[in-house]
Amino acid sequence: MSKAQSKISRKTMFFLRGLIIVIGGFITAYGLEAVLIPNSVSDGGVTGLSIVGSQWTGLPLGVLIAILNIPFIYLGYKQIGKGFALLSILGIASLAISTSMMHHIPTIVGIEGDTLLVTVVGGIIIGFGMGLALRNGGALDGIDMLAVLLSRKLPFGTSDLILFLNLFVFIVVSTVFGLRGALMSGIAYFIASKVIHLIEEGLSSTKAVYIITGYADEMIKEIRDRLGRSCTVQHVEGGYSKKEFRQVKSIITRLEESQMKEIIQDVDPEAFITVHEVTEVRCGNFD
Structure with a gap:
């Protein structure tokens, strides 16, 4: 592939990722305006703080989302990179505009007043939207950016850090929606964090x-014959014994683990x- 073709390919991929992030923002806005907010349930992160601020001041939610995320966008630009910041600006703008457009959208019929349905449906919808953004290199919320940054320095996943940071947000949420509303918000966002993890990790x-093993050749043959999986081999040495071994590596699906x-x-x-979790597998003949 020539340099010109490679440059076009990168631009195309960036455009497609941006488009998916915009769709993620639209989906998240729908979850907020059609499920959570009409039922006195908040989102987490900067969006949750924006919802509280909108209730206090009467300012449009989209305006507050855009303003409160500015410091986090700058943080993302300085600490993570220009590409991440640009995609996050696109996602946050999409979320802000979509919430303004959907402010008077009808609530999903059949879930009003049903605590379980509101938290589950709302959590799934916003988690799916935010997960799409994170998987494609952007963020819809400043807390997401902070979590991405911290995940590079701490031994925790992005979704776990998002959930932890939002504990403080829900304390603020309780001042507007009360303890019950804050608890429902926390449950909804816990569900959202699991969906984010699922989408982000694949x-x-x-x-x-x-x-x-000392029987690498036999192991490779059995894995190929019984699972149909290929292997790679690496020579390793015991740190204390100094004995040489061959390390066999194979990529399998979760359903094949017991057979392995x-x-x-x-x-x-x-x-x-x-055994290690694998986020993504590309190329080769794995499928």
């Missing part, structure tokens, strides 16, 4: 299995095994 549910354990047990019950 739906493939793949795992990388590392096997240190059977293969390892049959070939080498003494093998040392580590």
